[in-house]
Amino acid sequence: FAPHLAERVADLPHRRVGAHGVEDVRHxxxxxxxxxxxxxxxxxxxxxxxxxxxxxxxxxxxxxxxxVDVEDLDLVEDFVAVVRELPCGNEAVDSxxxxxxxxALSEGSLGYPGxxxxxxxxxxxxxxMSAILEQFGNTVARVEHRTPPRGSSVRPVRRDIKRPxxxxxxxxxxxxxxxxxxxxxxxxPVVDRWNRGAIAILVGKLFQGDGCIHPKTRAIFYxxxxxxxxxxxxxxxxxxxxxxxIHEKAFAYRGGRRxxxxxxxxxxxxxxxxxxxxVGPHLxxxxxxxxxx
Numbered sequence: 001f002a003p004h005l006a007e008r009v010a011d012l013p014h015r016r017v018g019a020h021g022v023e024d025v026r027h028x029x030x031x032x033x034x035x036x037x038x039x040x041x042x043x044x045x046x047x048x049x050x051x052x053x054x055x056x057x058x059x060x061x062x063x064x065x066x067x068v069d070v071e072d073l074d075l076v077e078d079f080v081a082v083v084r085e086l087p088c089g090n091e092a093v094d095s096x097x098x099x100x101x102x103x104a105l106s107e108g109s110l111g112y113p114g115x116x117x118x119x120x121x122x123x124x125x126x127x128x129m130s131a132i133l134e135q136f137g138n139t140v141a142r143v144e145h146r147t148p149p150r151g152s153s154v155r156p157v158r159r160d161i162k163r164p165x166x167x168x169x170x171x172x173x174x175x176x177x178x179x180x181x182x183x184x185x186x187x188x189p190v191v192d193r194w195n196r197g198a199i200a201i202l203v204g205k206l207f208q209g210d211g212c213i214h215p216k217t218r219a220i221f222y223x224x225x226x227x228x229x230x231x232x233x234x235x236x237x238x239x240x241x242x243x244x245x246i247h248e249k250a251f252a253y254r255g256g257r258r259x260x261x262x263x264x265x266x267x268x269x270x271x272x273x274x275x276x277x278x279v280g281p282h283l284x285x286x287x288x289x290x291x292x293x
Contacts, residue, residue: 086238089193096135097170098198099282102205103129104171105187105229109153110180115168121151124284125208129154136167182225187232196278199239204282206233215293218272222263223249230261237263240278242271 104110107125109117118129130141133156140157156167172178175188191202207213211222222233230246237244243266250257265271276291283291 083238084243085241086235088196088199088239090195091193091198093194093198094135095198095201096132098194098201099132099205100136100167100170101175101188101191102202103132103209104175104177105185106206106209106211106224108171108177110171110177110185113178115155115157115165116171117153117155119151119153120209121149122284122286124286126152126154128208128284133167136165136170138163139165139167184228185224185226186228187236191236196239199236200278201282203233203236203240204279206236207279208283208287213287213290215290218269220265220272220275223260224263225258225260227261230263233263237265240274242274242278243267244271 103118104116107119107129109119118133120126120129126143130143133139133141133154136156138159140159141154142157143152143154145152156165158165174190177185177188180186187202191199194202207220207222210224211220213220222230224230224233227246234244234246244263245266247262247264249260249262251260252258265275272291280288280291
């Protein structure tokens with residue numbers, strides 16, 4: 001965060017910004033920033049000149065597409081300001097579709113051409129996954145139990161072998177997730193059309209699979225091996241009015257080390273309360289109870 005630039009940004013007039021006004025704001029920010037003499041050499045970063053959430057009101061502007069590469073501006077952090085909320089779409093989605101996508105991104109093995117697996121070592125998650133799969137047409141959930149500590153798995157099986165399972169069609173055709181690995185999973189673009197209710201379900205199943213909740217410290221984070229998915233989860237949280245930050249981690253993996261990422265909720269009790277209200281109802285009973293401890 002560059003304090004001198006933040007002060008100049010705060011001086012910008014308070015007004016509604018339309019599609020053309022964003023460029024005007026960007027030029028104002030850059031013009032004022034260049035007046036400051038360079039003190040030390042710092043790495044170049046990206047300036048989100050339009051994301052002035054505290055001073056500007058956005059209409060239907062898609063702020064995700066207003067990030068501007070700035071070659072001649074030296075900043076320590078990526079953003080001058082952080083937007084507190086992103087708009088959701090208007091499309092209502094069946095709950096089992098949003099739920100399956102969340103589980104597939106967090107606990108799914110998607111490398112098979114004609115089917116996929118959902119893995120878990122928790123009995124209540126296996127039960128939840130099975131119930132979700134069987135809400136899709138021509139789909140039966142087949143559970144394969146393994147001896148601990150190995151987790152069990154659920155995969156879709158067709159009732160009628162002449163027709164595809166709708167669960168597979170949804171993930172592989174509509175969401176384009178066929179062949180995705182843990183390191184390159186992404187939230188599909190179709191989600192941008194979904195309304196807030198569907199986003200809350202999706203986030204709930206993502207955190208059910210790879211989320212962690214510490215009730216004593218009120219800390220909540222999501223862990224993933226995909227940097228792209230980490231950014232996507234941060235965007236999904238903003239659609240629910242929850243701010244977060246991404247941290248890069250290194251963890252043990254099959255005798256070696258692998259880079260991973262955590263999406264950590266910000267704003268303390270406010271984010272914890274909002275997460276409990278919007279996302280908590282879509283967690284399993286055991287995990288949701290942790291939020292009330």
